[in-house]
Amino acid sequence: MTEELLRLDGVRKHFGLRGAPWRESQTVKAVDGVNFVVRKGETVGLVGESGSGKSTLARVATRLLDPTSGRVEIGGxxxxxxRGRRLRPVRRTVQMVFQDPQASLNPRQSVGTILSTPFRAQGTRPTRGQLIELLQKVGLSEEHLERYPHEFSGGQRQRIGIARALAVSPDLLICDEPVSALDVSVQAQVLNLLADLRDELGLSYVVVAHDLAVVRQxxxxxxxxxxxxxxxxGPSDQVYAAPAHPYTKALLSAVPVPEPGVTRERIVLTGDVPTPISPPSGCPFRTRCYKAEDICATERPVLELVQGHTEHRAACYFPEPPTS
Incomplete structure (x- = not known):
């Protein structure tokens, strides 16, 4: 079996909200019991609406946040x-590329200083040649070392963020909405760069996104x-070709078809997304689901294999029928 780089078992991340004098304190269940595995050589897409817990899960997986409960395994x-020094070896295995490159880069530091920080955190001092090599890997050059983040375009800043993540030679990059803050023309360039780095360095990725077209690519x-x-x-070709969960099917129905005259049946979900402070009983999607029945309110469904597949799973009592 392929080596596991990341495993999350029953991970939960809850945030406490201090109550006002007239209201009790509350708990936001941002991540509520997730099992997740990434193996060497994989690129896994993590998709969902805003507020679904994707970014929180990514931060727990990189140990930027402590899980409330559950187990996080990195490299077995x-x-x-x-905590503290014990996390240094973990940082050499898993690194993160953040959504907003302008916010994630220190505006008071030059690019050379920014790229030196991961080395110093690991107790080493990089040579100028190492910094130049990092920039060249992401399509930049030596002359950019002395410049500051505000002197670059959005796409170039994201390349610097990727170079910083590559500084400690990680096996796994977790990319949190890596192209959502960029122009469409630049998005393709950054995605192509990630693909090239995967092939060149043997990287694995978790790509967090709400854009299903990006994930499919x-x-x-x-x-x-x-x-x-x-x-x-499940495998992306199976999930995109025959989504089993009603929520996935509704998401895919909203993706534009890039062919003139070709339309897709649109599934419009009713109601609002429930609050993670007080999620529904049973299936969390039942309040918006067009297939919900009484059983959906009593017990949460678990991920089970879809009929006819060995890797495709869905957590639904009434999954969509497989396509012929």
Missing amino acids: KDVTRF VASRVAVMYLGTIVEE
């Missing part, structure tokens, strides 16, 4: 309760999140 080692496997849980996962 349980790192759930690691880069991912070999897809996991769909809704209200802090994964409701469907």
Whole structure:
């Protein structure tokens, strides 16, 4: 079996909200019982609406946030309760590329200083040649070392963020909406860069996105999140061709068809996304689902294999029938 780089078992991340004098304190269940695996050589897409818990899950997976409960394994080692210096080896295995390159780069530091930071955090001092090599890997050059983030375009800043993540030679990059803040023309360039780096360096990726077209372009496997849980996962070609969960089917129905005169039946979901402070009983999607029945309100469905498949799973009592 292919080596596992990341495993999450029953991971939950809850945030406490301090109550006002007239209101009790509350708990936001941002991630609520997720099992997730990334193997060497994979590119996994993590998709869902805003507020579904994707970014929180990414931060827990990189140990930027502590899980409330559950287990986080990186490189086969349980790192759930690691702190401080014990996390240094973890940082050499998993790195993160953030959504907004302008916010994630220190405006008071030059590019050379920004790229030196990961080396210093690991107790080493990089040579100028190492910094130049990092820039060249992402399509920039030596002359950019002395410049500051505000002197670059959005796409160039994201390339710097990718170069910083590559500084410690990680095996896995978790990219949190890596192209959502960029122009469409630049998005393709950054996605092509990630694909080239994957082939050149043997990287694995988790790509967090709400744009299903982006995920389809880069991912070999897809996991769909809704209200802090994964409701469907499987090989991307199977999930896109025959979604089993009603939520996934509704998301895909909203993707534009890039062919004139070709239309897709649109599934419009009714109601609002429930609050993660008080999620529905049973299936979290039942309040908006067009197939919900009484059983959906009593017990949460678990991820089970879709009929006729060995890797495609959905958490639904009434999955969509397989296509012929």
